[in-house]
Amino acid sequence: MRDTKEKIGMGNVTSVEREVVIKIKDIRKSFGENHVLNGFNMTLHKGENLVVMGKSGSGKSVMIKCLVGLMTPDSGYVEVLGKEISTLDQQHLDELRSDIGFLFQGSALYDSMTVRENLEFPMRRHKDKLGVIDDTKPLVLEALENVGLAHTMDLMPAELSGGMKRRVALARTLILKPKVILYDEPTSGLDPITSKEIIELMRSIQKKYGTSSLIITHDVDCARVISERMILLVDGINYAEGTYAELSASTDPKVEAFFKK
Secondary structure: OOOEEEEEOOOOEEEEEEEEEEEEEEEEEOOEEEEEEEEEEEEEEEOOOEEEEEOOOOHHHHHHHHHOOOOOOOOEEEEEEEEEHHOOOHHHHHHHHHHEEEEOOOOOOOOOOOOOHHHHHHHHHOOHHOOOEEEEEEEEHHHHHOOOOHOOOOOHHHOOHHEEEEHHHHHHHHOOOEEEEEEEEOOOOOOOHHHHHHHHHHHHHHHHHOOOEEEEOOOHHHHHHHOOOEEEEEEEEEEEEEOOOHOOOOOOHHHHHHOOO
């Protein structure tokens, strides 16, 4: 197990020691002559909201797949919650994934299941973590109450709006009480008002559960509100890193391109 603490500083904030929950070191991944990741580095700290921004095809999805063990980098290493992904067999990888929540861009609800059944699905898959539960309703209700949708338990996904589906998907993520949540374009396809509601919900969940959040987004307003720190993924590397205020004030053309309206 590697050292899971390091000193960090941000702007004029005094450096403090915070626990590292995700560490990506110099990962590289190519597909033939297409070099997607070229030595990407990233650290996520306990309780932190970290935003990663990059253009389409910049390697964000590949990075996420390497992070959860769905893809193996050509070189470098990925460490999550003190465990190096490449050293885990399938059983231990599955156990680790139960501590990682994932909010998919399209919500990824099962259309043939009710809201309650969608939330019960991960509970059935991870019985070892949760133990024997005679009645799942209280846990489902708690998760839905956290996203303001307790009244939707018996509805089908087709009966929900886009914003409601995103909230239900977030409730499903919370049902296993993950230590880390990965958000993939959480406001994509939503109107401005609903996007603001989702962002505020993400903030309240982070405060309530103390989760560490990695947010992949193209939404500059989302990044401005939610991020404590940002990484700009350019040419397969962490090209620039800092707070929103620091990066948005940059005169580097590649950095400026992210913040132009």
